[in-house]
Amino acid sequence: MSVSSPVLPQELLDKVIDDLQDDFEALKVCTLTSRSLLGRSQINLFFAIRISNLQRCRRLRSVLEGNPLLSERVRELEVVDFIKWVKGDTDLPYILRATVLLRSLCVESSEDPLLWPMVPKDTVDALTSAFCRPTLCNLRMSMIRDFPVHLLGLEMNLAHLSLREVVLNPGTLDTTGHVDFSRTSAHTVEVCLDMPFLSDLAPYQAVAAKPCSFTSRIRNLVIHNTGMTMFLAVPFVESAAGSLETIQLRERPSVNLERPRWFKYDFSTLRYLRRLELHFMLGFHSRNEFRHLTSVALRRMIDFFVDNRSATRVKQINVRFIPWWNPSWQAPESQWVLDILDIKNSWSELDRILDAGRGSGESAGFRVGIELGLPILDKQEFIYGPVDEWRGGIEEKMDVWREMIHTLMPLASGAGVLVTDVIADVDSR
Template sequence: MSKQSDLSPRIPQELLNKIVDDLHDDSKALGCCALTSRLLLERSQTHIFSSIIISSSRDAACHRSRMDANPRLWGYVRRLMFLTFFHMHGGGNGTDVSHILRKATSLRTLHVGNSIAHASWYTIPEDTRIALFNAFRSPSLTDLHIFYLSSLPASIFGLKMHLNHFSLRGLTFCDDDSFDLGSADLSEMSVHTLEISSNDSIDLLLSIIAHPNSFSSRIKKLILHNLGNTTSLAIAVIKSATYSLETIQLLQYPSHEGNMDLPGWAEYDFNVMPYLRRLELHFMIEVSSRETFHQSVTSVVHKIADYFTANPSMLQIKQINVRLVPWWLHTKSSRSLGWHHVLDIVCMISDWSMLDLILAARTTSPESSVAVELGMYKGYEGLEYDGLGSAAMGQEEIHVVKHAWEEKIHAQMPLTSRGGILITDVIPDE
């Protein structure tokens, strides 16, 4: 009797599908399922081919060949990541990528570029540029992430796109002969969450943001990486989105000097924003040694307290989220610090009491909350987990860390805790 007939009379197909779905992030197990039975094959393939990462022309050619041999697989692709090869020239490279973009008609998430191999839009083969713009306009696309790409045509902001998440990091923009900003209608683009960081010229982007029909005037959430010229962009976007913005999130990275200063835009009067309900301050903190980690955490907690003191309008925001994200470096000394060391160091900081006094004294309502979270850093651009901050740790270990974190933070912030507004959590997938 075949494996298929063994399975068929005993287990309903719905249950088999549920079993495969539970293995969605285990590629080896999915591969075994696909080889085990025809009853498991299609469901396994929907997960195996849901995400494609291409970092070379060879990757592009292999994926094209494999999926052209079974065209049904194209319909399973939901996420495409094109990483490090746009700076390479070659007709085959462009042809394969443009072919993949045309065939992946159910695409929901598209990543273009990364922070290691900076590239120019005009080094991308022409057929790929055309295919990318067509993919940007795809009705199924909800998340678009463009990283470290120079000379991106400003006409992208005139495309008809309806995005849940639009990430623009390390980009520069250029004028497009076919696009006149003065007469352009930018109302076709809608974005719920805008994520930005900038390391170069921002004049053209500022012009886009200032446009009367700019998508920025309708965003609900703004994510700011506190890098480069992002501070200059931040005020412009915040002003543009005054009557739509509900959440502001800051991602703060340590500078080379270890400085964790908050940006100048945090001095903005948030009382003028009628729909702003949530402020998120997320800090990436390098774990290199016990001493430097202690200094960094002390600086972070002190700076947060300073900003709430200097800008009372921050305290009027109903939901305040502070997240500390330990980021293990690849050094021998950092590897000696486990989670229990990190928790002890974080929670021995004396400045917690100062922050507790400030937060406990603010005017509250039934909707008010203060979340103090511990983030578990996910590795470079979501491709792999990094160091002891791994979110791949078992659920039991996460539960232990979460319980210890809750006890320690509530002990350090007794006033806010007794007020019933303090929430603690461990976020395993930063």
């Protein structure tokens, strides 16, 4: 009499496979092991695809042509280093048209910007169709020049639109009067324009000036203080004044380069604004440089609230410091991170400014968050060092961070509005 092996519930098998989502080799083995493991393994294998050269693009097309059902597994697609292989490509259009359930699309170049006119027409048509796909929620474009303005008037319904180093074609400015920018919808819009020319701003300003533009319905605005970007802050804020709920200002302080001051605005006119975030990405080579950068960041923050007293009345103010370390450099000691807290006079000044803005004794509904963000290099290693070493110390670091912040900001702490946190796996871009 044969004894059959116990059969595990499919839900449990699926959970096991999902736990392997970052182990590419293990997932490949699972696809060959059992039919009950095949489907879930393919979902995880093809969920997020990154294409960085012609060979990968051709191979992916071959796989999808051989098994068209796999196209429906792809939810996230990144097309990177595009300038290096766009001219010789004929396969990407097929992939874009086949991945009909795409949720996230990234198109970016690196080092040198991609000139949009050099993109083959078939690829442009396929990208345009993908932009308008009903399932698409996130669209990220980076390092592209001469991007046609009218493509921002496509019928897109996005949760997040990121435009980093995307220079709109000024020659298409005269077409904005014939483009219906209201057809695009994006709850969160991120803009970073690290270009030196004021002329690069004009197309963006023209889009924001349209009464029914998608910018008038932005709920969350992310603005980087780099290049000319800050000059777009006021036009975008004014356009979204009737819908804006969160403003996030991001900056990489520099030892040698003095950034322009952040914009001035009457934040009391933004009736739906509930949250103001200031994020500082601190990239450094040495401990002395890191200490200097933290000092610059605190000074920049204080200057912003001095210039914008009305900003201190925003109900939720969130400040995040993100120390950033290139993995190719010598890893710093984790203790360096606490140098952020070693600038007592600046912290006291910030505490007084925010307290004065809230008003004496008023704390209802107000929150001041001071966060330390720890970026992840990959799933196995923090950007600082081995993941076990840093994860093992997260709770301890959180306790030290909390205690010291409450000591440095007694007014906010005493009013019961101060919250602190140490957060792993944050975006340091």
